[in-house]
Each structure stands twice: as C-alpha cells, then as structure tokens.
Amino acid sequence: MSDTLIRSLDLIGPGDLVIYHGSITDLHGLWLAVPCPCQICRAMDVFGLPDIRFALVDPWGEQPGPHHVRRASITRSAACG
Numbered sequence: 001m002s003d004t005l006i007r008s009l010d011l012i013g014p015g016d017l018v019i020y021h022g023s024i025t026d027l028h029g030l031w032l033a034v035p036c037p038c039q040i041c042r043a044m045d046v047f048g049l050p051d052i053r054f055a056l057v058d059p060w061g062e063q064p065g066p067h068h069v070r071r072a073s074i075t076r077s078a079a080c081g
C-alpha cells in the first residue's frame, strides 16, 4: 500500500485541515473540518448511520464554508502532518 492510499483512509477528526474538492467548485481549497452541527446530521449520528457529514470552517474565519459535506468530498491535507 502506498503512503498516499493509507493517508486517504485516515479518519478526519474535528479541526483537521482538509482540501475540499466536492460539487461546489467555488469553495475548493483548504478548510478546517468539524462535524456538521445541524440537526439532520446529528440525528444521523444518533442512529449510527455511517454517512458522516462535515461542516467546513475557514481557517482564517473570513467566510462561511459548506455544510453537510460528504467524506468523499474532502481529503485530509498533507499540511497537517
């Protein structure tokens, strides 16, 4: 297994730097990932569904990021090593 593949399987924890590459191309780039705080995603979490969603926070606090981001839409940034 390559280093890159192992890295891509890493779980993303609250406050991890990630690269967003999902459907909203305007927002592609570097973000802090936190668990999506909305009621829908929290309810999913309570039910134990594996579809974990994230909210993305601007590391510099300058703009709101996307919510309900799928795990597949973000990659843990190599910069947080």
Ligand SMILES: [Zn+2]
Binding pocket: 036, 037, 038, 039, 040, 041, 042, 053, 067, 068
């Ligand atoms: Zn949500």
